[in-house]
Amino acid sequence: xxxxxxxxxxxxxxxxxxxxxxxxxxxxxxxxxxxxxxxxxxxxxxxxxxxxxxxxxxxxxxxxxxxxxxxxxxxxxxxxxxxxxxxxxxxxxxxxxxxxxxxxxxxxxxxxxxxxxxxxxxxxxxxxxxxxxxxxxxxxxxxxxxxxxxxxxxxxxxxxxxxxxxxxxxxxxxxxxxxxxxxxxxxxxxxxxxxxxxxxxxxxxxxxxxxxxxx
Numbered sequence: 001x002x003x004x005x006x007x008x009x010x011x012x013x014x015x016x017x018x019x020x021x022x023x024x025x026x027x028x029x030x031x032x033x034x035x036x037x038x039x040x041x042x043x044x045x046x047x048x049x050x051x052x053x054x055x056x057x058x059x060x061x062x063x064x065x066x067x068x069x070x071x072x073x074x075x076x077x078x079x080x081x082x083x084x085x086x087x088x089x090x091x092x093x094x095x096x097x098x099x100x101x102x103x104x105x106x107x108x109x110x111x112x113x114x115x116x117x118x119x120x121x122x123x124x125x126x127x128x129x130x131x132x133x134x135x136x137x138x139x140x141x142x143x144x145x146x147x148x149x150x151x152x153x154x155x156x157x158x159x160x161x162x163x164x165x166x167x168x169x170x171x172x173x174x175x176x177x178x179x180x181x182x183x184x185x186x187x188x189x190x191x192x193x194x195x196x197x198x199x200x201x202x203x204x205x206x207x208x209x210x211x212x213x214x215x
Contacts, residue, residue, distance in 0.1 A: 006071045010080060013063045017084050020056050020091040021137030023049060027095055028133055031102040032126050046102055053095045060088040083206040087140065090195045090202075094133075097188040097195075104181055118182050125161045128154055129189050132196045139200065145207050148200035152214035158193040162186045 027049050064081045067073060073081060132154050139147040165183050197215035204212050 006067070006073075009063060009067050009071070010077060013060055013067070013081070013084050016056055016060050016063070017088050017091070018137070018141055020053060020060075020088055021133075021140060023053055023056070024091050024094050024098070025130075025133050025137065027053070027098050028130065031098045032130075043102070046099065050095050050099050053092055057088045057092045060084055079206050079209065083202045086202050087199050090199045094192050094195045097192050101185055101188050104185055115179070118179065121161060121165070122182060122185065125158060125186060125189055128157050128161075129192055129196075132158075132193065136196045136199050136203075139203050143203065143207050145204045148203040149214065152197040152200040155193040155197045155215060158190055162190040 027046065030046060030049070064085050067081055068078070132151050135147055135151045138144070139151060165186050169180065169183055194215050201212055201214050204210055204214075
């Protein structure tokens with residue numbers, strides 16, 4: 001009976017981590033839609049979603065502490081618990097960066113809409129990040145370490161776009177194609193990419209018991 005309860009707790013914790021990934025994707029879509037002629041989500045709704053993310057993350061921490069204290073898990077299950085806590089924290093940090101991006105929605109959209117190159121670059125980086133979020137969440141669900149490795153490599157594409165915008169703005173002349181708004185938005189997306197890579201590292205550690213640095 002105790003073993004049955006133990007397995008149930010582990011599954012509940014995994015399911016909560018999966019729910020966080022799904023919620024982060026929803027938050028990302030709502031926040032980024034604001035910049036591309038779509039009906040923006042209200043600040044109140046976005047705040048509620050981020051608060052829910054925080055609540056789930058705290059719940060995972062409590063579940064992990066309870067399982068470790070009361071159940072004395074074996075090595076693989078201990079990795080499962082550690083990685084669940086770490087991945088949940090990464091999802092929460094991603095959610096926080098997405099909320100920060102939303103704060104630019106009052107001042108940036110018109111600037112972006114009026115600059116075709118800026119708009120295209122932001123659409124590109126949004127698409128890359130959206131795909132990374134989907135694939136990282138799926139890699140955790142399916143425990144697919146090969147997919148996790150592939151996802152993390154896409155972070156290099158995000159880093160290159162961030163550097164392109166940064167260099168363009170540093171030129172400080174009339175030919176610059178990007179606004180400071182874009183630099184701030186892409187800066188947050190660059191950090192999101194780093195956290196996604198961290199999630200992928202944890203998936204590989206969980207399944208292969210290998211410590212790798214993909215970021």
